[in-house]
Amino acid sequence: MSAPENVLEIRNVAVHFQGRAGLFGRSAHTVKAVNGVDLDILKGETVALVGESGCGKSTLSNTIVGLQPPTTGSIRLGEDEVVGATGRALNDIRRKVQMIFQDPALSLDPRFKIGAAIAEPLQVRGIARGKALKQRVSELLVQVGLRYEHADRYPHQLSGGQRQRVVIARALALEPALVVCDEPVSALDVSVRAQILNLLVALQKRTGVSYLFVSHDLAVVRHICDRVVVMYLGRFVEIADRDTFFANPKHPYAKALMAAVPEADPERQRNKEGNKERYILSGELPSPSNIPSGCAFHTRCPLATDICTRDRPELTPRADGALVACHHA
Template sequence: MSDTNNVLEIRDVTVHFGGRGGLLGKAGPVVKAVNGVNLDIGRGETVALVGESGCGKSTLSNTIVGLQPPNSGSVRIGGEEVVGADRRKLNDIRRKVQMIFQDPALSLDPRSTIGATIAEPLIVRRIAKGKALTERVAMLLQQVGLRPEHADRYPHQFSGGQRQRVVIARALALEPDLVICDEPVSALDVSVRAQVLNLLVALQKRMGVSYLFVSHDLGVVRHICDRVVVMYLGRFVEMADRDTFFSSPKHPYTRALMSAVPEADPMIQRSKERIILHGELPSPANMPSGCPFHTRCPLATEICSEVRPELTPRPDGALVACHHA
């Protein structure tokens, strides 16, 4: 039964690649990008999804918007099932979810004015035309801190921060329930990054939109999120609200990520313990037995290599998948 307070509900989603039809018709290795994850996002909530490159964050994001079909599981957006939906229904569902990508320069067509770029989804869905369309584009530009007369300019005439504002305006054009922000500020300077993050927060308060904020930067995550989900080799290993997460990280992998976040106070930075993870990130095509993190974990014991821990509730409300957390 779907919860009407949730804009996104993910149940037991698995995404694997390969295994059949490999080179010369031989079966290749199975890449287990996402392995049975569950997640809800409420209306007006921001959930951060963090982890190293290659942990499955982008694959899960593509699955949510219907670009990558899962091997199994369920994805509901606004109560509507994405998995197995026909083209017409999927097209209707996609109006409820939009994406903001990492590089604004690559997200925009250099041959189109930004006014045409923002107007495109409104035209395709026959929401507005003529004067109403022009006014809608002008309103969207103003919402993201740009001027209506900017509609006639091309992407190369804007700075990186301004281009990202254009991308945000396009993402909000259809008034979605959920916006997936895939590393939306990692390509920006620090000062511009803060401006874009503050803009996202202000727009959320005004419009009630929900965000899935995909990032590896915990400093950015701390500024914007309500809850944090940590992903490692296709699995969620820790989930907690922001205050609990940053005050009391429990999983050894989470603590290693936290130790890498620089502190503003030089005295605190010098005294801070840095947790170094030894060994390479295992290949998702050759997953370790038991806990996927045990090959790099400083707390690993025999049970870690034999039994995979499940997400377990803790007294403070956090969920942790670790035998020794």
């Protein structure tokens, strides 16, 4: 039996931003938004990237789709190296990866009708023209649960959920191998979120597309992902398959994120709040321009000891297959 095919391979990717020099000759600071990460995503797999705002999730997402060049490292989509690609080679690579942004209202040009918005990538690539283009747009609209007549409407004439369906249709128009979903349901009403998540799952089963699902909402992540990657200050601190992660997260930061997820059952919520071992984050996320020494989480961790302030832990395999970067987990 052949090994599963990797759609995405990330190796030692870092993204640093050079700040402006301060007054009186002070040296410019370096913001380490992403600080050396490795990740593989298999064909047809959904990997969730979770963490607080400011941990580097969106920067890494933008780097994967080519919106932000990495400072160091390698990004491969299938057999193609993204870093350093130019011209026609870069255009061919970009066809393999698409992005769904957080706010569908900002993702669509209000001057374009829905049909034109979906047709644009097909026209730019020269994939379809005339009747074939119209037929392809209609097929995509139906795939995402809309009707043919929606093609003649403008974005403001649709609901938030309908607009996000249009964005999904446009992302799938070029039949990409990977779609990066950057908080795709956080701007939608709660009643609509489950519909969009179920749509993404159904489309994945139909097309075999892979997802990198960026979110801070573990309740949403649990519904859709195959694996969970927890990010803190530009580094991955835990990687595990969904069932292993939600049964027993190991890194203190992952435990704190899990403790913050509200329970629908009031009794379970009371038990969680009364749990003496419950991890509650204290303090603010440190600045990525001044990352603490050793384990970056030690300034907020209830388990921190001297070794945590000195030595940075690396991702280490555990018996259940999870990878955890913690001296005490």
